[in-house]
Amino acid sequence: MSMHFVSGATGKTGGDVVRRLLAAGHGVRTIARSVEKATALTAAGVDVLVGDGSDAALLARAVEGVDKVVVIYPNGPEQAELERALLDASVAAGVPHIVKLSSMEAMRRNSNPVHRAHFESESSIRESGIAWTMIRPNFYMQNFLPNAVTIRSEGRFYLPMGAGQAAMTHTGDVSEVIALVLTQPGHENQVYELTGPEVLSFTDVADRFSSVLGRKVEYVDQDPEAFRQHLARFVKSAWQLDAVCDIFRGIREGYVASPTDSFQKLTGRVPRSLTDFIVDNRGLFSMA
Ligand SMILES: NC(=O)c1ccc[n+]([C@@H]2O[C@H](COP(=O)([O-])OP(=O)(O)OC[C@H]3O[C@@H](n4cnc5c(N)ncnc54)[C@H](OP(=O)(O)O)[C@@H]3O)[C@@H](O)[C@H]2O)c1
Incomplete structure (x- = not known):
């Protein structure tokens, strides 16, 4: 069995990647x-090694002899x-394969700091020879x-997306694909863009909540600046606040990815839907 x-x-x-690997009998190391x-x-x-991912000496021990590294x-x-x-x-230890969780928007022309960080990290990995x-x-x-609180208490959620849309992805699909890449051969030097099965507006999302929960849930559009001030009460890092608001602005202004068939090609199944997500988390979104 392999060790990752x-x-x-x-x-x-x-x-979830760790749970899947352990369930399939593979070894897992982490910090x-x-x-x-x-x-x-x-x-x-x-x-498990205890410490911080910025500690070079600890990292050297952590990746020694592993088959694949997940970033x-x-x-x-x-x-x-x-x-x-x-x-x-990983380069120093001669690790043969790196699997990186990136973002669909990891493109050079994108100025968002999250997307740029992914783009730069992807570029360094590609240039490393691994x-x-x-x-x-x-x-x-x-x-x-995080919207569960107001969905439970008020039957509303507040976001600044306007009429924007997204082909939302379930993290369970992402971890399933990562585990598959770790445990099957033939995924070297591939990009897998993962979406859910459909493009939804945030009003569509509210309708899904309403139909699964059996009571009216409403999407309340927020003025972006007012939303930023609200979010600043919880998000203390200016970097994070700017980045998140910029991602939301992109959606509000019409950035939308088309659904991809990557998950289906890799697993033979359709991706999990938003309805699946709400059903799985019904308890969190339901009134006590
Ligand atoms: N949210 C989205 O819509 C979306 C979409 C596409 C891509 N992504 C990408 O998904 C990634 C985040 O994945 P996620 O949501 O699964 O992450 P997450 O739940 O926020 O978990 C982050 C993990 O990183 C660990 N960590 C943070 N700093 C560390 C450090 N200095 N040393 C060691 N470990 C550290 C955390 O450990 P602790 O438990 O100690 O904090 C935690 O285990 C991001 O790169 C994001 O761009 C997200």
Whole structure:
């Protein structure tokens, strides 16, 4: 059985990749930032090193002898450096294959700092000589999880997307594809763009919530500047605030990706729908 290093193993996508690998009998190594998180992962059967992903000495030990490395880091001013450090350690250790969680908008012409960080990280990996696979999802359905509070209490959610649309992706589809790339041959030097099965406006999203939850849920469009001020109460990093508001502005102004057939070609199944996502998380969105 193979052994893989998975970064971001306590996060949404990485956590599910780890569960899938362990269930299939593969070995997983990771770095966890706290003893508490390390203990839970160790109990699940993961080989855990405790520390920070910016620690070069720790990274060298973490990627020693692994078959593949998965790069998953959250958006922020440190993302590019964390990904660079993991790439450098992988090159030094002779890792044969890197799988990077990127974004569908990782293009040079895009000025958004999140998308630029992905573009630059993808470019460094391609230039490193290691075999690579780029996983580029569209807007995550899981981005609606923070809206559960007002969906439960008011039957409304507030976002500044106007009449914008997105072909939203389920993180379970993303982790399934990453696990498949790790455990099957033949995915070297491929880009997989992952979307859900349909393009939805945020009013369509509200209608889906209404029909699954059996009560009216409404999308309330927000003025972008007012929304930014509201978000600033929770998001303390200016970098993060600017980046998120810019992504939302892009959707409001009409950026929309067409659904892709990558997931179906890779798995033989249709991608999970927004209805599937709401059904799976019905308890979170339902009134007590
Ligand atoms: N949201 C979307 O719509 C969307 C769409 C396309 C692509 N993406 C991409 O998805 C990626 C994020 O994936 P996700 O949502 O699954 O991530 P996530 O849930 O935010 O998890 C991030 C993980 O990274 C770990 N981490 C952060 N800083 C670290 C450090 N210094 N050292 C070691 N570990 C560190 C976290 O550990 P702790 O538990 O210790 O914090 C956590 O395990 C981003 O690159 C984003 O661009 C997102």
